[in-house]
Amino acid sequence: MARKRKGRDISGWLVVDKPAGLTSTAVVNKVRWALQAKKAGHAGTLDPEATGVLAVALGEATKTVPYITDALKAYEFTVRLGQATNTDDAEGEVIASSDARPDETTIKEALHAFVGEIMQVPPKYSAVKIDGQRAYKLARDGEDFEVEPRPLWVEELVMLDRPDPDHVVLAMTCGKGGYVRAIARDLGEALGCFGHVTCLRRIWSGPFRAEDGLTLDQIDALAHSPELDSHIRPLEEGLEDLPQVRCTDAGLARLKNGNPGMVVASDIDYGEECWASHDGRAVAVGRFKAGELHPSRVFNQ
Incomplete structure (x- = not known):
């Protein structure tokens, strides 16, 4: 038991x-x-x-x-120019360095290449899985492996400050699965000077x-x-990005048991994912079809 x-x-x-x-x-x-x-x-x-x-x-x-x-998330972070580390942050060992320091205009122009739908290779010291094992474990064990690139939506990437020649402060808004450390690494490579993250703060998430x-x-x-x-x-609040429909009394009973239930909806397309409420409380998430919500998740509040 x-x-x-x-x-x-x-x-x-x-x-x-x-x-x-x-x-x-x-x-x-x-x-x-x-x-x-x-x-x-x-x-x-x-x-x-x-x-x-x-x-x-x-x-x-x-x-x-x-x-x-x-959901979209926003970060503010500082990039140390002139050094690459094996972890792409300040916790790792420096593996390459450069005396080159791009000016502010060059940095701002380079940021454009990282906006929109991009392909990003996650850091080797990350939680992505390689043949069933976490990449960071393989990296710590000294294994030789490659991490496949994956798509990432970057809504915005802007420069906030240039406190000194060695550092630049950036702000990024991006979608699911983004690695700020990879942005710092790839920006440093694009600028020809290397780079890694020294400070990272997530400002908001959804x-x-x-x-x-x-x-x-x-x-x-x-x-x-x-x-x-x-x-x-x-x-x-976790359902804010989904459209909302309202259960009928009969629909409530059916949805609570995991069955399709009648809902009242407006401006919802057939097959669209949405959440159903009753008296303002979430009952289920599912797909809207012909006046009913077909639940994929049911809440027991």
């Missing part, structure tokens, strides 16, 4: 302003402990040394994680913003208290 997981049945989102020096998994574990939650996960991994918004899904909200993962997040110190201070519960945001 499967062991029943202990904890509270709470659903929603807690937005964390992640500090440097912790993995995303460690942050999720801290949140789960502080809320005594039965189930928790995060939407979009941040590197250990990165800071900023990490949206932690609780309970039934974990079913909406893919929609936040797919509807969640870093300035609205709690720090880990705040979470520690509020642990196991109703005040921490008051910071939990509705599950429905």
Whole structure:
């Protein structure tokens, strides 16, 4: 018999302003402990040394994680020009260097090549899988391997500051699966001077913003208290990018059992993915077909 997981049945989102020096998994574990939650996960991994918004899904909200993962995200980061590292960030070893330092105009012109639909090769020290194994593990073991390029949508990439000849501060808005370290690496190569990330902060992810997040110190201070519960945001915020339909009373009963149910909709195309609500609460996500929602995920709130 499967062991029943202990904890509270709470659903929603807690937005964390992640500090440097912790993995995303460690942050999720801290949140789960502080809320005594039965189930928790995060939407979009941040590197250990990165800071900023990490949206932690609780309970039934974990079913909406893919929609936040797919949403646009914004980053601010600093690139150290003149050096390449084996990890593409400041944690790695310098493997190449250059005395070349491009001027601001050259940098701004080079950024255009990284906007729109681009092909990006993730860093070798990343969580992508190569023949079933994580790339970072193969890299640490000294294995020789190649990472295949993958498509990435970059909405915007702009220069914010040039504090000194060795550094440039950039802001990027991109879609799912983007590696800021790869942008720094490839920009350095395009400029002929090498480059790696020294500082990275995620400003927002979908509807969640870093300035609205709690720090880990705040979470520690509020642990196991109703005040921490008051910071939990509705599950429905994770569905913001999907159109909404409304269940009929009869449709509600059918959808709760995982069956197609009648919904009231406007401006929804046949086969379009959407979410159904009843009294403002999410009931299911699915495809709209001939007046019914055919559910792929059902929420038990």
